[in-house]
Amino acid sequence: MYNLAIISGDGIGQEVMSACEYLLDKIDLEFSFEYGEAGFECFNNNGTTLPEETINIAKKSDAVLFGASTSTPGQPSPIINLRKALNVYANIRPIKSYKGVNCIRDDIDFVIVRENTEGLYSQNEYEDDGKMIAERVITRTASERISKAAFNLCIKRGQSKVTCVHKSNVLKKTDGIFKESFYKVANDYPQIKTEDYYVDAMAMYLVTHPQNFDVIVSTNLFGDILSDESAGLVGGLGLAPSGNIGDHNGLFEPVHGSAPDIAGKNIANPCSMILSAAMMLDYLGEWEMSNDMKNAVEKVIAECKIRTPDLGGDASTMDVTKAIVKELI
């Protein structure tokens, strides 16, 4: 029995989470769900985007599932603060071409490892004499820790290269340390190839040569931007899952946000949420079920029959979910 913290959030976060819960109820594993509030609706109800109670539910769970939240003006981001509270420092975002999807190429299979605890997502912005200042902290400790996570993941995936992305020609001190830490850690992994690119060039290489990458490690903001770009190479945000992993906790969520443009229509693609749950099962050591879930998603997508509008179909969130469940049981 696994105790899961379920934090649906807002908009399609709630829709894809309901779909995911429906699926988890049907598979041959036992879960208990404990619910936590977060996000815009939560702020309207409780005056905070991330109540202490939600953090506590997340901390004592075996794993956390998060949907998506709508940003609240003047308030901190609940997901950034939750990642920090759980110290889930490695944001793992796999990107691959799925059969039957209009991808830029059919041989893309890489993962972005994004530093999750510092960088420009400090949310520490202030005004000083008419200047607006945003704090961007990069430490050796966090940079070495995320590089290590990237190299270990490269080994786990049986791949051969880790690419470090930064902007050290301009951000000489902060990204200087990030790059230096990467190459220091690389010394412990002589069997793995290394390279590094400036983020602007990397944004282009991802379009021109996405098949060349195995594991990409970057700072918080760059990792976030490159993830959405990468999702766009392989069919969009409806197929982009992620895991946030620390030494004691794991939090799993789709890369996408609350998508107000399609919220309430029951047409959100549930696959990124379901693939995130598959990543959670992998984290919990349920490798077989994790693989079965990924395969079921791949099969339904490849058949091109039941798919949501973002992939060119006219099926609903629950139609797709039920088709995936049918493959699983």
Ligand code: NAI
């Ligand atoms: P978004 O990721 O919500 O949507 C971007 C585009 O992708 C939209 O056209 C949307 O319809 C589409 N899309 C996203 N997920 C989809 C899915 N599962 N199926 C089909 N289409 C999908 O990003 P946007 O519009 O920039 O932000 C909307 C809100 O979400 C904002 O309030 C933003 O702050 C928040 N946000 C929250 C995140 C989180 O909770 N982790 C992450 C990113 C944004």
Ligand code: MG
């Ligand atoms: Mg993002």
